[in-house]
Amino acid sequence: MYDHLTLISGRCHPALASAISDYLGVPLARVELGDFPDGESSVRLNHNVRGRDVFLIQPTGPPANDTLMELLILIDTCKRASAERITAVIPYFGYARQDRKDAGRVPITSKLVANLITEAGADRVLTMDLHAAQIQGFFDLPVDHLYGSPVLDEYFRSLQFPSGEIVIVSPDEGSIKRAMQHVEGLGGALAIVDKRRASATETRQANLIGGSLEGKTALVFDDMISTAGSICGAVDVCKRFGARDVYVAATHGVFCGSALEKLAKAPVKEIVVTDSLPLPDEKRLPNIRTVSIAPMLGEAIRRIHRNESVSVLFD
Known part of the structure; x- marks a missing residue:
């Protein structure tokens, strides 16, 4: 089944790559990754990829410049080693925040990074929960966009909340669609935090729109927690409006x-x-819980390799 499939991991998240490898039963290819004395990334493949279907696993998370550059060099390495197809598996797509010109004389870095990945030689991208869905359109190649909601919903179902106890909360108006997906998966009412921008760097959460939180359990969903300002503001609103947990x-x-x-x-x-x-x-932190997306990514890789539907994972 996997005669021509090769998995390669960058240095950003080898544990996730190893978990995907275990799911598929395909060992990770041997690759030497390091840095030259001046800080430039050094890559050397110790594995034959000629004519193979290569999946490069590398989130472009912090430090974003280093992880992105390493991904680009890995793509170029595989291209020059005559890989048949190269799929960049990017569970977290960095530089996603600037996806439009919202002021004068600013870049659209999401499009720039998409161009870099394409020009480096990738044939396909597999990613998850882009900060803005339209970033898929910045690529001139196929993009498989996965969602973390099934994995998160499965965890919350395991907690077995009593019927009618939960309220799904969107931390702002832009996350309503995501919150609705969780309502479909978990049930419960929907509430929306009214977030207003006080300045270029500060936001203010004041009101709650929708279902009552009095005595209920609030589940606040977002695509990412970066500086945690918006999330903590939403939590404060939930508690102020009577949420028990x-x-x-x-x-x-x-x-x-x-x-x-x-x-x-x-x-x-x-x-x-x-x-x-x-x-x-x-x-x-003591109250942080981590759930694994390795089985979902592994199954998506299996389906891409076999030219099967990926969207069926969310049917």
């Missing part, structure tokens, strides 16, 4: 800046993230 969930646990400090002080029962990014010990 608040759970926070996101596909990508970036946790940069003062995020962990804010979350440690927030009245959150659990913070649930996937393993799309590595979570070192220094970023682990």
Whole structure:
């Protein structure tokens, strides 16, 4: 079944790559990854990829410049080694925030990165929960866009909340569609936090639209937790409107800046993230739970390799 499939891991998240390898029963290819004395990335494949279907597993998370450059060099290496097809498996797609010109004289870095990946020689991209879905259109090659919601929903179903107890909360108006997916998967009512931008760097959460939270369990879903400002603001609103317990969930646990400090002080029962990014010990709070996307990515890779439908994973 996997005679022509090759898995290669970058240095960003070898644990996830290893879990995908275990799921598929395909060993990771041998590759030497390092840095030259001046900081440039060094790559050498010790595995024949000629005529093979190669999947490069590398989230472009922090440090984004290093992980992105390593991915580009890996793509170029496989292209020059005569791989038949190269799929960039990017569980977390960095540089996704600037997906449009919302002010004068600013770049659209999402499009720039899409161009770089395409020009490096990738034939396909497999990614998960892009910050903005339209980024798929920035690529002039096929993109398989997965969602973390089934994995997160499975975890919350395992907690067996009593019927009618939960309210799914969208932390802002832009996340309503995502929240609706979780309503379909978990049931419960929908509520929306009214988020207003106070300045270029500050937001203010004041009101709640929709279902009552009095005495209920609030489940707040977002695509990522970066600085945790929006999430913590949404948690405060939930508690102010009477929520008994608040759970926070996101596909990508970036946790940069003062995020962990804010979350440690927030009245959150659990913070649930996937393993799309590595979570070192220094970023682990006692109430952080991690659920694995390795089986989902592994199954998507299997289906792409065999030219089968990927969207069936979400039917």
